[in-house]
Amino acid sequence: MPKRTDINTILLIGSGPIVIGQACEFDYSGTQAAKTLKELGYRVVLINSNPATIMTDPEFADRTYIEPITPEIISKIIKAENVDAILPTMGGQTALNVAMDMNDAGMLDGIEFLGANPAAIKKGEDRHLFNEAMIKIGMDLPKSANAYNLEEALTLAKEIGFPVISRASFTMAGGGSGVAYNIDEFKKLAQEGLDASPISEIEIMESLLGWKEYEMEVIRDKADNCIIVCSIENFDPMGTHTGDSITIAPALTLTDKEYQNMRDASFKILREIGVDTGGSNVQFSINPDTGRMIVIEMNPRVSRSS
Template sequence: TGRCYMTSQNHGYAIDISKLPDDFEELFINANDKTNEGIIHRSLPYFSVQFHPEHNAGPEDLEYLFDVFLDVIRNNHAIPLKQMLAEKLKLLNVAPSLPSIPKKILIIGSGGLSIGQAGEFDYSGSQAIKALKEENIQTVLINPNIATVQTSKGLADKVYFLPLVPEYVEQVIRAERPGGVLLTFGGQTGLNCGVELELSGVFQKYNVTILGTPIQAIIDTEDRKVFTERINAIGEKVAPSIAITSVAEALEAAEKLGYPVMARAAFSLGGLGSGFASNKEELKNLATQALAHSNQLIIDKS
């Protein structure tokens, strides 16, 4: 067929094709040294190979040969074996469509940093820009913080010093029309912004592909209740917890779980509003602060 396959080789000899009986012909050839790797009978259901088509530790490109063999034995097909193999090859060798690489990518930047706060997202964003430039991809950065490495002159192709909120990001998307967007280099702020833009249909409206972590995975991990459900679905254990949206619900949940409890805010920056509570008064204060930053709170049994 002219197609190439990867297999695990393990033989110390090769058949001399020039001395094959007339009823046999060559089936596979080693692309490196042109030696024989398999023969097939012209009319009878006989064929053999000199490699491991099923090799568990390596390529499994030709594992289907076992299916062909069993099919011939069980059903005694009248179709010539070589024709069966050729038809199987056609079915299994449809070239996968490669995703097109965007020519321009929007990066949600690291945003503002407090004194003493770590700048890991500034660093990772800078590395992302460098990597994209090496691939000759145009980079557009949104970052309101002028005191970052990634906003340095000459790094990104274009920088917008705008707040990391959906309204401004949509304006940049409308003006620049990027083919893709990277959300994971903007920390919690970038993730929250990306989720809002996805839910409002902005990315779909402007045909922007979300690169890296899928948006649904971000939503599932940021929403504490959904994350717990996903973990339970695969049989992993998690601490008993209840999702709440008000202080009264938090107190009720703690009574069911029993003190001490841990409160965790969803979609919060660096765990803002999260903490431990040993009694009603501590939980009331903690829940009041947490719900000021997030619309959902998870009460876990500590």
């Protein structure tokens, strides 16, 4: 792909604090992004609130800000550094959320999103929009519905039947998500999910406990070339969050037909969501008894598994 000459300064948004076993991949991917962009001749500005990272070493970005990752701080940096574009897909959910908050507030007028645009981020992260997109391209999904308050959530859980899985929108590391086996467990879980989601949205779905879980790491470019970086198999079945599970790459128990179906589905999903460039993570589940494959979710960014 030819180098773009219409942008000069790029703001790379980091992921902030790192806890043991989580998010070190954002430091790695952010460091690689800064090195690559500088090699291409772009001026790189970095914000990351965590000084104990590799990416904040002085040699990587042209200008590094160790500041809170907030809309107000980022807005000041954009003005001070004459930023032309932002790259939010290397900083995990923290970077995506702050970029979307700023975009929704009209704070990024004239600033270009690299990697994934706001529409693609919203389509990939918002459970309702994602499900609509998957139905449009013929993907199989678990039986599910969205709720925005506890009363709605309780009604839906009773309709779907226990056990149910509750997933909060726009969260990282499975925040506000889990499995409930009865109404009392669900009340607590649903309220945690509503509180954790920045848009107060949870998805309630049929239980997939015991199903095998897989992930595809996919890269797409502006010319619509798509490649699978690797397939990943979760050692633990559905019910254990992928970030807490042992993962094996490449996947070992997929048949060739299952792998090819998953590969083709991943490419369709990236195109429908609208990720223009860069890496994405697509998660699938397969019923070991019937072979039924469903789409769980996709992240329009690099993930812990990446």
